[in-house]
Amino acid sequence: MSRIGKKPVDIPSGVTANVSGQTIEVKGAKVTRSFTASDDVSVAVEDNTIVITPRGTSKRARQQWGMSRTMIQNLVTGVTTGFKKELEINGVGYRAQIQGNTLKLALGYSHDVDFAIPEGITVTCPKQTQIVVEGTDEQLVGQVAANIREWRAPEPYKGKGIKYKDEFIFRKEGKKK
Template identity: 55%
Template sequence: MSRIGKEPVEIPSGVDVSLAGDTITVKGPKGTLTQASHDRVNIAVESGQVVVTRPDEERDARALHGLYRSLIANMVTGVTEGYSKTLDIVGVGYRAAMQGKGLKLQLGFSHDVIIDAIDGIEFSVPSQNQVVVSGANKQQVGQVAANIRKLRPPEPYKGKGVKYADEQILRKAGKAAG
């Protein structure tokens, strides 16, 4: 039995979980998330909990059991608390600013990089060297943050670039003095 999959997902007050065919919908104060389920897992809503079971002990059913339980738990957490990723911008002249609901980044290119906000994602700029990406969908927040980081990944010599706030950059020594 999957150690993750056998745990039921508690449904907090203010959150509505519904099943329609093979689609699970979670509604809460921060939005609505939907996820299509697989036919190798059974999902049931019983007495304030979401229970995920599997019909047999085949390898793919065991793998999907824990996966779908985690996806549902992430959806419940997303509509109640939300998710956020903080990015730090390191470098002389590198900065970020809000432009409407989008983001304007100066990352050492000859042009400014404009990133438009997509549905469900919000940007905030607490300082010109920090960007916070937040939203209800954990996967979407992580993907948008990764796309921003990909514009100018941190380089190993001076550490310049866009990095996650909790990321450690392995620094290389420069040229040896001759």
């Protein structure tokens, strides 16, 4: 039995959920998001909760049960509070700034890196060495943050590069004379 799948998804006030077939549509104050569940699970709205149940005892049905519940929970969380990833830039001369719909990164290359911000994502730079990625889709927020980090991943000797705010960089000792 799926421990995650057994829990119903609570619908907070101000949020509406509609189920038509296998498609779940969650509507919040500003955003509407939807998810299509696989045929291995059934989805129903009861009172102020969304209940997901498997349609069999096969391994695939049990896998889809927990995954579908998590995806629906992410829809509800995205519509109410949204998702946020914070990045920090470490290194002399490394900085970031927003210009229109582009994130300009100075990362020690011979040229500045221009990163186009995709639709549905908000990127802000409270400081030159801090980047905040926000949005309603958890997968897209994480992917955009990973793509930004990929331009200069932190290195273990000096710790220079772009890292997540809560990430620990395992430091190595340099050469000895």
